[in-house]
Amino acid sequence: MTKELQTSAHDNREARVVRVTGLVQGVGFRPTVYRIALALGLTGFVFNDEAGVGIHLEGPREALERFPKVLLDEKPPLARIDTIEMHPAECQGLEDFSITASRAGGHVTTAITADAATCNACFADMFDPKGRRWRYAFTNCTHCGPRFTITHSLPYDRPQTSMARFPMCPDCLREYEDPLDRRFHAQPNACPVCGPKLVFTDAAGRAIAGDPVENALRSILAGEIVAMKGIGGFHLVCDARSAQAVARLRARKHRDEKPLAIMAANVASAQTVVQLNDEEKRLLLSPAHPIVLARKRSDLPEGALSGIANGLVEIGVMLPYAPLHALLFHEYLGRPAGTDWLEHQAIDLLLVMTSANPGGEPLVTANDEALARLGHIADRFLMHNRDILVRCDDSVVRVAKVHEPAPCLRPVWVRRARGLAPEAVMLGDNPNAREADEAGVDVLALGPYLKNTAAATRGHEAFLTQHIGDLENAATAEALEEAVEHLSAILELEPQAYAADCHPDFFSTRLAERLARDTGKPLLKVPHHAAHVGVVMAELGRTSTTFGLALDGVGLGPEGGIWGGELLAVSATGFERLGALREIALPGGDRAAREPWRMGAAVLVDIGRADLIEPFFGTMPHAGAIAALVRSPLTRRTSAAGRYFDAAAAILGITLVQHDEATAAMHFEAAAADYERRSGPVVLESESAAGGAALSQRAPLDLPRLDLRKLYIELVQARLAGVEPGLAAATFLHGFALSLADWTIARLAEVRSSSYVTTGTAPSRPIVALTGGCFLNRVLLSDVSERLAAAGYAPRVPQSVPPGDGGLALGEAWLAKCFFEAHRRTASAHAPLPTDPEYGFGPISKTDAFA
Known part of the structure; x- marks a missing residue:
């Protein structure tokens, strides 16, 4: 921005008061206002309060009128501006522009931003051997780092965060107080001199001598499981390429079905195991850094990443979003200078990063809690002394x-x-x-x-x-x-x-x-x-x-x-x-959600093929009595689409029992996707898609129902004929979807014309x-x-x-x-x-x- 509008004259000066609402605290908003005001030749001040950001501006009318647009164009990357209101005010004859202290006392109408992944500038600081934050695991600035998980109240200032116990050293304080510094009012600002520290311990909590990151990586590469304290809670970490380590983690955590997420150093590393489109890359690199479910590469060697997501065609992958994550990959490469490796180099280290919540309980957040609740799962612990005030799992x-x-x-x-x-x-x-x-x-x-x-x-x-x-x-x-x-x-x-x-x-x-x-x-x-x-x-x-x-x-x-x-x-x-x-029987009530074979049996009875219960499900307990249970007037019935998918997965023999409600549906979808990846998409016309299903079969006063029995008859015929399960699954999925859509269109036309x-x-x-x-x-x-x-x-x-x-x-x-x-x-x-x-x-x- 140029300073062409700056002027030293005080003639023709006007004043405005500006209120900005949205996500405007803890994101470098006030320094941005400061820089814009200087560039436009405006004087005044800016402050935080419970409503958001308040600004008093004085200067030429043209500069004042330009201010809102420039603010929208140059807002900080993590900010979200909902409203900008500008009203005339009285000139106070201010000679400069300043950032004033936060004001309190009103009702909160602003909000706190979510935790944000470490930005590239902070990674550059961390991996500069001459910098004072070389390999420091708590590096952040106003554009990145924890917020929600370390804050107990607003306004978002250091005393209201878990960083209150760490007084800043002179160097950090100088950054914190400089409006032109990237770390101006970065509430978690710290360095190795004054900030939180890492510790590496055994399962009993005894500290192990040496560099914590080096020790943690050594344990992971040796096949051990490390409980690592992150931003919103602990992760359980192991080498994703070690089938033995993955199997040990699953056994100890009693997690035999759900897929595990992995962390790769960067997009190039992730692309060695998954296919990524532009939108998936954007999400991986976004400030949220979520787990992205992406398709496995078709050329992965057989047995690669065994135990991570067996039976599925996609893997949950994420990138380092905290400094500590990046340090593990940095250590693996021998501590190189600079960040080229983090941005472009394909690295073969892949880490399982799964939530540390044993037995379906909440995520572990505190050090003592971790030792008590994770000691039977983890071999070692990589922890720190910055408290997590709010647990928050990965998106x-x-x-x-x-x-x-x-x-x-x-x-x-x-x-x-x-x-x-x-x-x-x-x-x-x-x-x-x-x-x-x-x-x-x-x-x-x-x-x-x-x-x-x-x-x-x-x-x-x-x-x-x-x-x-x-x-x-x-x-x-x-x-x-x-x-x-x-x-x-x-x-x-x-x-x-x-x-x-x-x-x-x-x-x-x-x-x-x-x-x-x-x-x-x-x-x-x-x-x-x-x-x-x-x-x-x-x-x-x-x-x-x-x-x-x-x-x-x-x-x-x-x-x-x-x-x-x-x-x-x-x-x-x-x-x-x-x-x-159309409703189908729910034999066993809630138990049917855990045993899809029961839904398969219910559908077989419904289509008149109870004779196939024994051939399809004869190994399951109580299979001989299930037909009577399905026919019983005491057995409740359901219209749930999820149970329909369970039934289809069971009929094809894909999943008979599940501990997680979504397992059967995920494996059924995966079988269809794998077939279409290898053989091309299954294309159905509307008539064949419906499988002859009754699109609105009902008595005059009955609720209109979509009857899908003919789709299931075709599914059973496909299994009996030895059709590849993936083809049968894909045909069923497309048929289900198009039958549902055609029925919906017909029903809505009827409703819109009369009801x-x-x-x-x-x-x-x-x-x-x-x-x-x-x-x-x-x-x-x-x-x-x-x-x-x-x-x-x-x-x-x-x-x-x-x-x-x-x-x-x-x-x-x-x-x-x-x-x-x-x-x-x-x-x-x-x-x-x-x-x-x-x-x-x-x-x-x-x-x-x-x-």
């Missing part, structure tokens, strides 16, 4: 082709955690034009049972906790409470209402009931699959009736139905079930939300979205949160917010919320406009 993402309506490759989040949480999800692309009431009702939603997160709204924003996990034990339930308390405290959230799943036995539901009861605030219970559609509505800021396909493994519907394959219409005040998959009143001008492409964990399946997502787009619809998969249960709390929060805002509108703009303790999200109003 996971995969890239899929989506037609929205044009085809594009875009990220679909599997888990939203480190690098993303707790950054806000904007409720609508334009927060000033969203459909919900401007008066607003802020809601805290406690989320589902599986893959839990909680969510809270604040004005036009929603904040999700980091990934909590399955609420199957007391420790994880406690972790949910802690996460909600921390998020509420750090953002000063004051919910006016609560939201929860309809299932009465979920811990999250009971917690919401308790919070509502203790605070005297109302509670809305939102049916699981309506909340799935609500996620897309939240992202778009929609309150008008929205169509959605919600496909997942299980979810409680009204009156206790076991849903999971639903076509819904959802509005601000209720929802309607427009159709569903809903249209007010105003309806969009040319009505939105159809594609939600639920089944839409993590690439074939299902691509085929269904393509078909819907071709029929004139606008398919939309959640973009900021997972389509599965990991994003469900956002939908709960949005629908509850809209529900209570609608209630308030029927009274008066500022009427109090109802005092009734509990509400249900009921039937949709027939007068709600379809849009």
Whole structure:
């Protein structure tokens, strides 16, 4: 930027006060304002407070008017500007521009940024042998490093972080106080003289002499397992190329099914084992540095990376996002100077990096806790003395082709955690034009049972906790409470209402009931699959009736139905079930989710081939009695798409028993993908895709159902004929997707012509939300979205949160917010919320406009 507008004259000077909101603290925002002000010849000052950033500017009108655009153009890389407001002010005759201390005392309306991967400039500092941060494992600046996981309250200043115990040395303090330095007000700023230290110990916690990084790498290369303290918790680390070490890790952690993530030094190293498209590379290198699920290279030697992701066609890969990660690779190469190796050199060291959470419990974060809980898994421990205040697991993402309506490759989040949480999800692309009431009702939603997160709204924003996990034990339930308390405290959230799943036995539901009861605030219970559609509505800021396909493994519907394959219409005040998959028996109840062979047997009985139960599943316990159980009127039935995929995987013999709910579906998809990679895509026309399925078979008053029995008849015939399982799986997947899409199109045409009143001008492409964990399946997502787009619809998969249960709390929060805002509108703009303790999200109003 030039200084052509600078002037020493005080004539014709004007003043402005500027308010900036968004992610503007802890990201180098004030130094950026400082530099822009100097370049534009402006005087004044800038400060942080609970609302964001405040600025007082004085100078020529032309320079003042240029300031907002220049700020938007030159904002720091981690910043997100939501609003810039500028108003006239009185000139104070200021002679220079300064950065003043943070101000406190008001209500927090700003937010803290997520942890960010180490930037290239800090890596350059670390790997400069002449620099004072040579090989220092806690190097950071305002553009990178931990934030959320080390902060207990706002404003984001050092006393409110776990760095408060480390006073800065004169050199670090000089950087910290220099507005033109990259580390100006970098709250975790430190160096080897004054900052945190590493220690390497045995399993009993006894320190081992020598360089901690060198010792840790030596242990890893010797086949040992090292528990390593990271940014948001501990990882269990071993040599990914050692089948023996991987097998030992799996045995000790009792993790026999789930794939393991690996860390590579850089993109070039990752590409030695996976194929990466441009979008996957972008995600790997983004500030979040998530785990990216990428396709294995087809030319990998047989047995390579044994035990990492056996039976799957993709591997979860990530790059070093903390200095300590990079130091392991640096040590492996013999401590070279510079960063060329980190940017371009393919390095054969690959490290398993799996979360240190034994037994499905929360992630381990503290040193003593690690020694106590991981001592039976890890041989050695690489730890440090900087406290982790908030546990936060790695985020996971995969890239899929989506037609929205044009085809594009875009990220679909599997888990939203480190690098993303707790950054806000904007409720609508334009927060000033969203459909919900401007008066607003802020809601805290406690989320589902599986893959839990909680969510809270604040004005036009929603904040999700980091990934909590399955609420199957007391420790994880406690972790949910802690996460909600921390998020509420750090953002000063004051919910006016609560939201929860309809299932009465979920811990999250009971917690919401308790919070509502203790605070005297109302509670809305939102049916699981309506909340799935609500996620897309939240992202778009929609309150008008929205169509959605919600496909997942299980979810409680009204009156206790076991849903999971639903076509819904959802509005601000209720929802309607427009159709569903034909129900099949759920023999054994919840046990069927762990034993897909039971679902396979249920389908065999359903298509009249109970005679194949013994040939297909005769080795399974109770196989001889399963047919009677399937036929029993006491056996519950389900429409869940996830159980349909389990059945298909079992019929083809791919997965008969699973410990993780998604294993059968993942291996089924992998078999299909592997076949199509080798032989080309399976292409079906609509008629053959449906397999003769009844697209809307029902009695006049019955719910429209998609009957897929003929697809299963063809699947059984393929197995009996010896068709390659991958071909049979691919044919079934495409057939399922296209049958579902054609049925949906037919049903929506019927609904739009007769069931809903249209007010105003309806969009040319009505939105159809594609939600639920089944839409993590690439074939299902691509085929269904393509078909819907071709029929004139606008398919939309959640973009900021997972389509599965990991994003469900956002939908709960949005629908509850809209529900209570609608209630308030029927009274008066500022009427109090109802005092009734509990509400249900009921039937949709027939007068709600379809849009």
